[in-house]
Amino acid sequence: MVLPPTAMLVVTLLTLPLATATLLFASGRQPRTLTLAAALLSTCAALALGLNVHLEGVSVHAIGGWEAPLGIHWQVTVPGAVMLLATAMVGLAGAVYGAGYFVHRPGPEGRMARVFMPLWLFAWGGLNALFVAADLFNLYVALEVLTLASVALVALSARRTALQAAMRYLLAALFGSVIYLLGVALLYGQYGILDLDGLTSKLDPKHPGSRAGAVALTIGLLTKAAIFPLHFWLPGAHGRAEPPVSALLSGLVVAAAFYLLLRLWFGPLAGLLTFGVGTLFGAIGAGALLWGGVLALMQRRLKMMVAYSTVSQFGFAMLVFPLALAADREPVVTGGTLLLANHALAKAALFLAAGSLVRASGSDRIDRLVGFTGSSRWAWIAVILAAAALIGVPPTLGFSAKWLLLQVAVAEGAWWWLGAMLGGTLLTFAYLGRLLERALLAPAPAPHPPKLKIALLLPALLLALLACVMGLWAFDVETFARLEPGP
Amino acid sequence: MHPAEALFDALLLLSMVVLAWQGVHARNMFRAVVSFMMFGLLTAVAWVRLEAPDIALAEAALGAGLTGALLLATLGRLKPERRGARLQRAAKLSMLPWLALGLAGTMTLLAVTLALPAPGLGERVLSAMPEAGVDSPVTAVLLNFRAWDTLLEIAVMLLAVIAIWSLGQDVLASTSRLPAPSLPALVRLLFPLLVLSTFYLLWRGGHGPGGAFPAGALLAAGLVLALLAGARVPERMTGAPLRCALAAGLLAFIIIAVGVMAEGGVFFAYPPRHAPMLIAIVEIAAGLSIGVMLTALFLGGEPTDTQGGST
Amino acid sequence: MSTIAGAILIVLGLLFFLSGTLGLLRFPDVFTRLHALSKADTLALGLVCAGLALHADDGTLQLKLLLIWLLVIVSGATCSSLIARAALAHGIRPWQR
Amino acid sequence: MSLPPGTLFLLASALLFAIGAHGLVTCRHLLRKVLALNVAMTGVFLLLVTLGRSGTTVDPVPHAMVLTGIVVALSTTAVALGLIVRLERRRP
Numbered sequence: 001m002v003l004p005p006t007a008m009l010v011v012t013l014l015t016l017p018l019a020t021a022t023l024l025f026a027s028g029r030q031p032r033t034l035t036l037a038a039a040l041l042s043t044c045a046a047l048a049l050g051l052n053v054h055l056e057g058v059s060v061h062a063i064g065g066w067e068a069p070l071g072i073h074w075q076v077t078v079p080g081a082v083m084l085l086a087t088a089m090v091g092l093a094g095a096v097y098g099a100g101y102f103v104h105r106p107g108p109e110g111r112m113a114r115v116f117m118p119l120w121l122f123a124w125g126g127l128n129a130l131f132v133a134a135d136l137f138n139l140y141v142a143l144e145v146l147t148l149a150s151v152a153l154v155a156l157s158a159r160r161t162a163l164q165a166a167m168r169y170l171l172a173a174l175f176g177s178v179i180y181l182l183g184v185a186l187l188y189g190q191y192g193i194l195d196l197d198g199l200t201s202k203l204d205p206k207h208p209g210s211r212a213g214a215v216a217l218t219i220g221l222l223t224k225a226a227i228f229p230l231h232f233w234l235p236g237a238h239g240r241a242e243p244p245v246s247a248l249l250s251g252l253v254v255a256a257a258f259y260l261l262l263r264l265w266f267g268p269l270a271g272l273l274t275f276g277v278g279t280l281f282g283a284i285g286a287g288a289l290l291w292g293g294v295l296a297l298m299q300r301r302l303k304m305m306v307a308y309s310t311v312s313q314f315g316f317a318m319l320v321f322p323l324a325l326a327a328d329r330e331p332v333v334t335g336g337t338l339l340l341a342n343h344a345l346a347k348a349a350l351f352l353a354a355g356s357l358v359r360a361s362g363s364d365r366i367d368r369l370v371g372f373t374g375s376s377r378w379a380w381i382a383v384i385l386a387a388a389a390l391i392g393v394p395p396t397l398g399f400s401a402k403w404l405l406l407q408v409a410v411a412e413g414a415w416w417w418l419g420a421m422l423g424g425t426l427l428t429f430a431y432l433g434r435l436l437e438r439a440l441l442a443p444a445p446a447p448h449p450p451k452l453k454i455a456l457l458l459p460a461l462l463l464a465l466l467a468c469v470m471g472l473w474a475f476d477v478e479t480f481a482r483l484e485p486g487p
Numbered sequence: 488m489h490p491a492e493a494l495f496d497a498l499l500l501l502s503m504v505v506l507a508w509q510g511v512h513a514r515n516m517f518r519a520v521v522s523f524m525m526f527g528l529l530t531a532v533a534w535v536r537l538e539a540p541d542i543a544l545a546e547a548a549l550g551a552g553l554t555g556a557l558l559l560a561t562l563g564r565l566k567p568e569r570r571g572a573r574l575q576r577a578a579k580l581s582m583l584p585w586l587a588l589g590l591a592g593t594m595t596l597l598a599v600t601l602a603l604p605a606p607g608l609g610e611r612v613l614s615a616m617p618e619a620g621v622d623s624p625v626t627a628v629l630l631n632f633r634a635w636d637t638l639l640e641i642a643v644m645l646l647a648v649i650a651i652w653s654l655g656q657d658v659l660a661s662t663s664r665l666p667a668p669s670l671p672a673l674v675r676l677l678f679p680l681l682v683l684s685t686f687y688l689l690w691r692g693g694h695g696p697g698g699a700f701p702a703g704a705l706l707a708a709g710l711v712l713a714l715l716a717g718a719r720v721p722e723r724m725t726g727a728p729l730r731c732a733l734a735a736g737l738l739a740f741i742i743i744a745v746g747v748m749a750e751g752g753v754f755f756a757y758p759p760r761h762a763p764m765l766i767a768i769v770e771i772a773a774g775l776s777i778g779v780m781l782t783a784l785f786l787g788g789e790p791t792d793t794q795g796g797s798t
Numbered sequence: 799m800s801t802i803a804g805a806i807l808i809v810l811g812l813l814f815f816l817s818g819t820l821g822l823l824r825f826p827d828v829f830t831r832l833h834a835l836s837k838a839d840t841l842a843l844g845l846v847c848a849g850l851a852l853h854a855d856d857g858t859l860q861l862k863l864l865l866i867w868l869l870v871i872v873s874g875a876t877c878s879s880l881i882a883r884a885a886l887a888h889g890i891r892p893w894q895r
Numbered sequence: 896m897s898l899p900p901g902t903l904f905l906l907a908s909a910l911l912f913a914i915g916a917h918g919l920v921t922c923r924h925l926l927r928k929v930l931a932l933n934v935a936m937t938g939v940f941l942l943l944v945t946l947g948r949s950g951t952t953v954d955p956v957p958h959a960m961v962l963t964g965i966v967v968a969l970s971t972t973a974v975a976l977g978l979i980v981r982l983e984r985r986r987p
Contacts, residue, residue, distance in 0.1 A: 011745060011754050018642055019741050025649055026734035028727060063635045064755035070611045072635050115653040122646050129639060137960055141639040144967050148643060148974060152650035155978065160985040163654075167978045171928055174971055175919055178935045181964065182912065185939055186599065188957070189946035192606035212599040493903070500907035507911050507934045511918035511927055523930050530937055537904065537944050538953055542961050549969050554933070557969075561926065561976040565983050585921065589913040596909040601902065605946040607954035624955035625962070633959060640963045647970035651977040673876040700962055777966075784973040787980065 006059045009049040010074055010132055013084065016042050017125035021118040028114075032099050035117045039095040042124065046088035053081040060134070060197075068195045075134035075196070079337040083131045083259055086344040089466060090251050091124045093459035094244040097352050100455025101244060101359075112156050112242070119156075123149035123248060130256050136184045136194045136217075139260060140177065143224065147173040150253050153245040154237050165236035172233035173224055176257075180220030186213035199268035214269045218261065225257035227318060228288030231311045235295075238307035243355020246303060250310045251348035255340045258317055262340075265321065266333055275325060282322030286420040288315025293427030297434065301364045302354050305431060306347070313343050313390065316424050319417050323408045335404035342397035345467035346389035352460035353382040360450035369439045374450045378457040380440070385464035387432040392425055395471040496536060503529045520558045527551030540696035541625045544688070548704030553781055556711055560785060620762025622694035629698065630766050634755050638740045641773060644780045645737050652789040674716040681709030689774045693763070699770045703777025710782040720790040729790070733783055736776025743769055804852030811845030814838050827893035828885045836878040843870055904945040911938030925982070929975045936968045 020038040024030060053059075053076055061074040098120060102113035126145035133139045151173070155166035188194060190209025191202050203210050219230075226234035234254070238246045265273055292312030299305035320336035356379040361370045370376050392398040402421065409418040503526060510523035527550040534543035612624050612632070619627035629637050685706040692698030720729065743765055750758045757765045821834025847867045851860040915935025919928050940961045947957035 007752070007754070011748070015741050015745055019738065022645065022734045022737050022741075025645070026727070026730045026738070028730055061754070063753075064631060064757070065751070065753045066615070066632050069608055070615055071632050111653075111655075115649070118649055119646075119653065122642070122649070125642075137963075138633075138636055138639070141636050141643065141963065141967065144643050144971065145639055145646060148646045148650055148971065151974065151978075152646070152653050155650075155654060155981075158654060158981070160982070163978060163982050163985065167925060167975070167982060170971070170975055170978065171919070171925075171932070174932050174975075175916075177971075178912075178915070178932060178939060181936075181939045182942070185943045185946065186603070188943065189600060189603035189605045192608055192954075194956075208599045209603045212596070496903050500903050504907055504910050504914070507914050507937075511914060511922065511931045511934060516924065516926055519927060519930060523933070526934070526937075530941075533904070533907075533941065534944070537941075537948060539944050539958050539961070541958055542940075542944065542965070545962055545965050549965055550937075554969055554972060557973055557976055558926075558930075561980055564980045585917060589917050592916075593906075593909040593913040596912065597906055600905045600909065600942060600946070603946060605948075607947055607952075608956045609947075609952035609954035612955050613952060625958045628955050628959035629962065633956075636959075636963055640966055643967050644970045647974050650974045654977055654981050669876045669879045673872060676872060700966060781969075784970070787977055 004048060006049060006052045006056070006076055007061050009045045009052065010061060010076060012045040013042060013049065013128045014125060014132070016045070017121040017128065021121035021125065024118045024121070030104070030114055030117050032104075035121070036095060036099065038121065039092050039124075042128075043088040043092045046084045049076065050081050050085045052076075053078060068198055069193045072138050073134040073195055073197070074132040076132055077263075079259070079262070079333065080131045082337050082341050083255070083344075084128060086255075086341045087124065087127045087131065087252055089463060090248060090344055090348040091120070091127075093348065093352065093463050094248055095120060096455055097247075097355075097459045098244045100453045101242070101355065111158075116153075116156065116242075116244075119149050119152050120244075120248070123153065123253070127252055127256055131259065134196045136187065136196070136199075138194075140181055140184060143180070143257070143260075144177060146253055146256060147177070147224075150245075150249055153248070154241045156242050156245060159240075161236075161240050165233075165240045168233045169237040172226075172230075176220040176223035178220070179216050179223070183213045183216030183218075183220060186216060196263070196267050200270070203268050203271060205271040210269075211272065214264075214272050217264060217269075221257050221261045221264075222284075225254050225261060225314060226311065227258075227284060227314055228291050228311060229284075231288070231292070234311060235304055235307040238310060238351075239301065239304040243303075243351055243358070246307070246355075247348035247351040250307065250351060251344040254310060254314065255344055258314060259337075259340060262320070262333065262336055266324065266329060273321065273324060278322040278325045281318050282417055282420070285315045285318025285321070286417075286424075288312060288318060289420060289424035289427065290315075293424065293431065296431040297427070300366055302358060302366050302369065302435070303351070303364060305366065305435065306350050306354055309350075309390070309428070309431065310343075310347060312424065312427065313347070316421065317343075319421060320405065322417050323405060323412065323414060326408055326412045328408075331404050331408055335401050335408070338397060338401035338404070341470075342389055342401055342467055345463050345470070346386040346396075346398065349382050349386040349460045349464035349467065350390070352456075352463065353379040353386065356452050356456040356460065357383070359456070360452055366435060366438050370450055372440055375452045375457060376450045378461055379452065382457070382460040382464045384436065385461075385468050387436065389464065389467035389471075391429050391432060396468045397470040398467070400471045499529060499532060499536065503533065516562060520555070520562060523558065524551055524555035527554060541698065541701070544696060544701035545704060548701055548708060549781075552708055553704060553711065553785065556715075557785060560787065564787070618759065618762075620757060620759070620766050621692075623692060623696070623698070625696070626692050626698045626766075626770070630769055631755075631757065631762070634740075634744070634769075637773075638737070638744060641737045641740060641776070644777065644784075645733060648733055648780050648783045651784060651787060655788055671716045674712050674718075678709045678713055681705050681712075685709070685774065685778065689771055692770055692774075693767065699774035699777060702774040703781060706775065706778025707781030707785070710778065711785050714782070714785065720786075725790045729779075729783075732779045733776065736773045736780070739772035739776075740769055800852045804849040807845050807849030807852065811842045811849060814842030814845060818842060828890060829882055829892050832878045832882055836874055840871055840874055843867055901945045901948060904941055908938045908941035908945065911935065911941065913938075925975075925979050929972055929979070932975075933968060933972060936964065940964055 016038060059076050063072045063074065098116050102116055103109055104113045123146060126142055126149055129142040130139060130146060133142055151166050151170045154169055155163050186209050187199065190207050190213065191199060193199060223230045238250050241249060289312050292308050292315060296305050296308035296312055299308055317336060317339050320332055324332045357369055357376060358364050360376045361368055372380050389396040389398045392402040406421065506522050506526040506529065510519050510526050513519040513522055527546065531543045531547040531551060534546055612628060616624060616627060619631050621627050685702045688697040688702035688705060744755045747757055748754060818835050818838030821838060822831050825831045825834055844867050847863040851863045854860050912935050915931045915938060918931030922928055922931060943957040943961055947954035
């Protein structure tokens, strides 16, 4: 089989969503076939790209033919390709779900349906741009595309609570941007380059600019990734947005910022990752695990619980950093990437299924959710599968990721971090188990079995299934999945 | 450096810092906004002092002018009792620890930045200029070497318009109760001038300070002035034509970026023969589109068809 | 010769700027302040531009200086009138001794 | 004077950043927060351009970055202001 060259696929992945979104906006109409075709095409491009990376490995593309310090590079790394694939899956699922969820009608009632698709595609394009970018400033611009699209999506319902959440989110994200840009300025002042490869080869931990720059970049990204204690904006924004939006935000937008953290700390900033820094990150992660987990356990509303679960899960991801102090970083990076991919699929599935359940129940309260009846059965199956992936039941993707990290922790004798991981998993089990127990054993009485459109069930189900099945494939993948700075 | 220059810089920067403080902490919101606008104006002067005329043009038009107009329009759309909102702090913390923390942070930042060698990319840009297709280094960086950044940036701007429009229809600011005949007269005089200077800056961007952003900002200034003088978006322009004008810049950018792949197979690699023309097309499309987008940001929502009236 | 004349014009202009600012600070209400500011500053800017034009040996530059002055006159007059109208609309009565 | 060139500008940029960050954290009114963000942004822009001037040639890359940054900042500010207006209109 002849695949199109990687450069072609990258260009498709970046320009197709942006161009389609712009055309949709310009035309003022939302032909469903066109949007879904664009989504499908982007997904195919991502799949082909993943296959290319699998066959040919990492590739670098100089935009406009200008070599690195002067021009901008795209770099398709294995973790980047994994995230691109996860983005495509969630993007497609959300597009289908959104087409079924929002009412298509002229006039004010149809507003959300009209606005959703362009914004969704802009966010998708921004994510793609971010996962292939290899330039500090280009990353900043891509982050801003993502931020504005996400904020507009949070505010979609235009209810007061949604607007408040969007405003908080916007301010937090912009605060993160300012600090991130400060870090870019400091690193540029020290080395006069912006591309990540050049920085990797030049960066000296002893320079004041590199340290201050690393601190600024990290604080900025921690804010955008809503890592405890900078998570204050997340539960509101994710809990109050419309379901497909929450899926995108929780599954991917936060993960994108965290992916950048990984990219930076295992790329240019690797020399600065000392024992102290790793331990600090680990402590933050453990704190997030605990705080997010306990608060998730205390929530009464379904979507808020899922939102706090995100805070907790990213604490888990933070534990990657102390484990990376080991000599061999490869399995850690692979584990971290798989963790992000697993979270993207499972959390998106969870939010989509939650949206369907809330619609079927007419309430967001956990104790008023409909039980395992009618078509809501399928939503519950998606919830169960996603929960299994989040907890890390074998053979899910979550299990593969956690297993890899556990192995490193055991080999390193890092018992503290091992304990934190086990504790976090237990907490995840507790709050998800509580949800299932409440809803399945003591369901709210449903007068008539709910009927949900297939577009509201299938995407969540497939995403959750994917998170579960991919675990089998991931054991094969981990042999090649490594974060390489390129040739 | 001449001592008089140092004195001028010191005065300029001191006023900037004071105005910035005022802009955040002034007693009422109107004062804060006006201080912030003056801060933007002085920032433009600072750019001139830093030998960055392109940024100075953009800052004067965007940072001081349009941001100011946006802020004032926002104040006008708030409920009157909120406009004069007094300064409230998050908690009744004493200022001292914050000041100490801020001062320590400032000093650390200063110490770090003073120690930076700042090698920069100036030499590299200079050596690549012959193949850039334009004579102005800043335009070369914006539209050739780092054109992908600029494409995404125009996407950000369009996204901002979509985001604001997605919140609902436009909210018009309360207009003055007394008719002011002098403003429309001024607009009739200035509008053609501003359009003329827009094209002048677009043309000039190829070889000197200028280019799409200042040009777009000037066009927007003209359009916003017209709106302030009571002009409304003509009815036949709302809807599809306006949306197309807004989208044109980004679409042209994407089409050219992908189109040049026909020749070399590389995204954004202008063929050397056509580079000047292609860059000029991108520049003009981007400049005009930026002008319309900035005006749309000022409108604060999608213009309704029912307003009537015309320019 | 022309440089000295130019310098004198500029200093004269700065003095007018100073008086305009003094008026802004010391006059009792918005209308009188506007009066001081718009009158004195327009003249002051004209003097400064004339002084600079004497220093410039380039015809286009002199033309640009003239243009700057004309534009500021037009926009300054409009702004003053707008501010005064806004003040009246807000119910501020002109100051009377 | 024996100050290294650009010291004043670096000091101003650090101060502006501090004022902006401090204002963002301590002010309650949303409009003030937006203004504070813009002030902090200007501080970063000043830093970038001042650093681009230290070499022998003027470095146009920070100029391009700041031009991009100004437009991005304006766009995000406009969205923030739009949100503020809608929020105020829905104030109970």
